[in-house]
Amino acid sequence: MPPKRTTTRQAAAKVAAASSSVSPAAQSPAVSSSSNPPSSAIPAVPTAADTSAIVHQAWKSYVADTPTKLKLVDTFMVFLVAVGLVQFVYCILVGNYPFNAFLSGFSITVGQFVLAASLRIQANPNNSSQFEKVTPERAFADFIFGSLVLHFFAYNFIN
């Protein structure tokens, strides 16, 4: 005589009763066996309309939820990607003479991007639990020092 099964079923019935009393619209689909199929079925293949809806949703939540400082870093990073892309396309089209100049210009954008990304990670208040020794101010100081070293290298390498 398994007493557990009865307990589970009773508990499940209680939960079903409780949930149905709170919000009759939101039913747990795992419990209800004799229920109508949900009104909005999950489609098998995502259509274009669904993709644009997802992107739109992501963009809205990004704009709404991200702090201003992080948005500032993100803008800077996008700008760096654009500058690096322009140089890369130019090098492919016109040729890589002088190669050291290309490396210098491209690597300053790439390096600055990496430094900005690490600043973003370390200065995000949501991540403060992972960085106990590094305060956002310390991260910013590291960012400045690293950037200065990078600029020094780039200006020397381009000759």
Place this chain on the structure above:
Amino acid sequence: MAHFGRRIMQLFSLALVALVSVATALSTSGSKLLVVLDPSIKKQDYSIFFDDLKGRDFDLDFRAANDPNLSLVSFGERAYDQVILTLPPTQKALGPNLLAKPLLEFMTSGGNILVLLNPTGHALGSVREFARELGIHLPFRDTKLVDHFHYDAATSPELHDTVILDPATDLVAVPHLEVDSTKKILYSGSGFALDNNHLLFPILRASDTAYVYDPAEELLESDAPFVSGTQAYVVAGIQARNNARAVIIASSSMLSDEAFNAADSANRELAAGITKWTFQETGVIKLKSVAHKLANTVEENPQIYRVKQDIIYEAEISEWIDDKWVPFVADDVQLEFTMLDPYYRLNLTAVGVSGDSEVYATTFKAPDQHGVFTFNLNYKRTGLSYIDDKRTVTLRHFGHNEFLRSFEIPNAYPYITSLVVVVVAWMLFIVLWVFSGPEKAPEKKTQ
């Protein structure tokens, strides 16, 4: 009295002719001339030939081949500058000082040799060996050059072994030797064959209807001649790499008074031309000086250049005409700029006259390869002295401060602008970061 007067006139005209045909050329290698005279050759039969030589300021020293005091070398240096060697009609030895080895050593030390073979065609083993070193194959003894179409009917009506050679077709050393082409050359003797040695200078060959054979074998014809046609040479020479010259004339009778005085004979003119070439009076050129320098600088012949620099190279060449050096004009002088292989082979243009020489110059850009390079002026033309001059310089690569700066290369402008733009944007970012306010706590959605 009239007979006496006519005699005077004859002597006077002979002297005049002798004076007129005496050249004023002098030798650049010295005037001490040794004549090794075989007893079968009488000096008075060759008086015109030797007088012509004396007229060109040679000191003739007549010796017999078996003279015990005869030596080409004295105290380690050559005792004579030129040698005329006449050979006996039999296989008699010449003596230990005139074997092949002493003759070659004499040439190595800069002396010139003229060998006159005996008209009978005899040649000693040592002379054969000497000729083989030069690339000349002497004929067997008792052979004769015979031509049934061009022979002198007066002297050899049956055997046809006094051959008439035509300067227009048989003299191959033009323009170094030139002879009045309306006259003819009388020749009686044998003929030899040549190797394909680049240093050989063929002078006079037989016509294509002639051949060299031994008359004792068969009369008037042979099916196995030693050499025939235009491959048979009667006068040929060689100029060694140190510019010493040796010429072999296959019969001394070509230079006799009899041949000189024959009607319409060009032998005397030809003999003068041959001896002038042999004894370094004609066809002598000299590299007077070589200078190379960096363009737009003053220092001459620096030891080090850099890759891709403009280099100016100048060479001065003179030629010996008669008795002085004059500018030598040619359009085929070339310079090689070499490191193992010639990187450049450039034509030198004659830009002017400097003193007694012609200046040849060119300007070029050093190749984009560092290393040790040589300026090689290699001018070897048949009949002229050889010029082979090598100057070695170093080509270093760019110093660390000799590369083009980025702002001098238009192709690098996008990268320079990217550097500037990134740094400016970075500074802007710093300012905005510092002056953006503290973070607002994310609002919680409540229902």
